[in-house]
Amino acid sequence: MTYREALRPTDAEAVRQLVSATGFFRPAEVEIAAELVDETLARGADSGYQFLFADDDARSDALAGYACFGRVPATESGFDLYWIAVAPSLHRRGLGSRLLAAVEARCREQGGRRLYVDTSGRPQYSPTRDYYRNNGFIVAAVFPDFYADGDDKVVLSKPL
Amino acid sequence: MTYREALRPTDAEAVRQLVSATGFFRPAEVEIAAELVDETLARGADSGYQFLFADDDARSDALAGYACFGRVPATESGFDLYWIAVAPSLHRRGLGSRLLAAVEARCREQGGRRLYVDTSGRPQYSPTRDYYRNNGFIVAAVFPDFYADGDDKVVLSKPL
Numbered sequence: 001m002t003y004r005e006a007l008r009p010t011d012a013e014a015v016r017q018l019v020s021a022t023g024f025f026r027p028a029e030v031e032i033a034a035e036l037v038d039e040t041l042a043r044g045a046d047s048g049y050q051f052l053f054a055d056d057d058a059r060s061d062a063l064a065g066y067a068c069f070g071r072v073p074a075t076e077s078g079f080d081l082y083w084i085a086v087a088p089s090l091h092r093r094g095l096g097s098r099l100l101a102a103v104e105a106r107c108r109e110q111g112g113r114r115l116y117v118d119t120s121g122r123p124q125y126s127p128t129r130d131y132y133r134n135n136g137f138i139v140a141a142v143f144p145d146f147y148a149d150g151d152d153k154v155v156l157s158k159p160l
Numbered sequence: 161m162t163y164r165e166a167l168r169p170t171d172a173e174a175v176r177q178l179v180s181a182t183g184f185f186r187p188a189e190v191e192i193a194a195e196l197v198d199e200t201l202a203r204g205a206d207s208g209y210q211f212l213f214a215d216d217d218a219r220s221d222a223l224a225g226y227a228c229f230g231r232v233p234a235t236e237s238g239f240d241l242y243w244i245a246v247a248p249s250l251h252r253r254g255l256g257s258r259l260l261a262a263v264e265a266r267c268r269e270q271g272g273r274r275l276y277v278d279t280s281g282r283p284q285y286s287p288t289r290d291y292y293r294n295n296g297f298i299v300a301a302v303f304p305d306f307y308a309d310g311d312d313k314v315v316l317s318k319p320l
Contacts, residue, residue: 074188076309078306140301141300141315143300143317146232146235146238157303
């Protein structure tokens with residue numbers, strides 16, 4: 001597994017395939033994930049988004065996982081984790097935790113002291129919430145019916 | 161007092177002066193308020209920001225107040241109130257409540273069922289939080305030290 005931060009033109013499509021393959025995201029969400037890559041390819045650091053890609057050394061054309069994160073505007077030391085995803089074939093091997101730890105290290109290098117992530121309160125996201133809790137996040141807030149009726153927003157945070 | 165939704169090229173400067181005059185915002189925040197106007201003048205509805213201006217009929221060149229709001233992405237019926245400000249000379253006359261009611265009406269017309277606003281937990285923002293509570297908002301979440309040490313983020317919400 002090799003980590004890299006620099007974006008390649010092929011990453012938008014690779015992210016689209018990876019995020020779609022997890023089965024956790026709606027088509028519109030998959031498109032947003034890919035658009036953030038394209039926007040950052042076009043605008044560079046001005047986009048406000050940073051990326052960390054885990055390339056699968058065994059398959060040169062495939063991503064093993066990736067994360068998208070960035071500073072929370074108007075805060076001194078807050079970072080948001082916008083996306084983190086691991087290829088389903090590589091689940092349950094600790095890659096998600098290693099990728100998250102690598103993101104946290106990059107936030108700390110930039111003065112980050114707290115990392116936030118939003119997820120859904122729906123039952124199908126229970127493994128997602130467990131993943132964050134198992135990696136040191138706590139639930140900071142729950143917004144009832146935020147995304148839709150019966151679909152709460154759960155905000156988790158972790159000190160860095 | 162006359163309400164309008166359409167932006168004029170002079171609104172960025174008018175918003176800069178209005179927001180600055182309230183004394184509640186740092187220079188960088190004042191610039192952001194003005195930039196949202198310019199971005200929406202350039203991109204139209206694609207910016208995701210909507211505006212409501214209250215013109216001061218007694219002074220054709222001055223804003224009495226304004227609000228900036230928009231849909232919360234990825235939600236069915238959530239709206240964010242990004243900015244709301246009233247000229248200091250017009251405070252304590254109910255204009256802030258009328259402006260907020262007008263924003264809420266426009267959100268409801270678009271299917272909005274919940275309005276969110278972020279503010280600071282610092283003591284100097286106590287009047288701001290009181291204003292929202294007096295207008296039907298409740299505190300939905302508090303994020304300790306979010307903006308900086310000792311500067312919490314307070315999220316308030318109101319059903320529409």
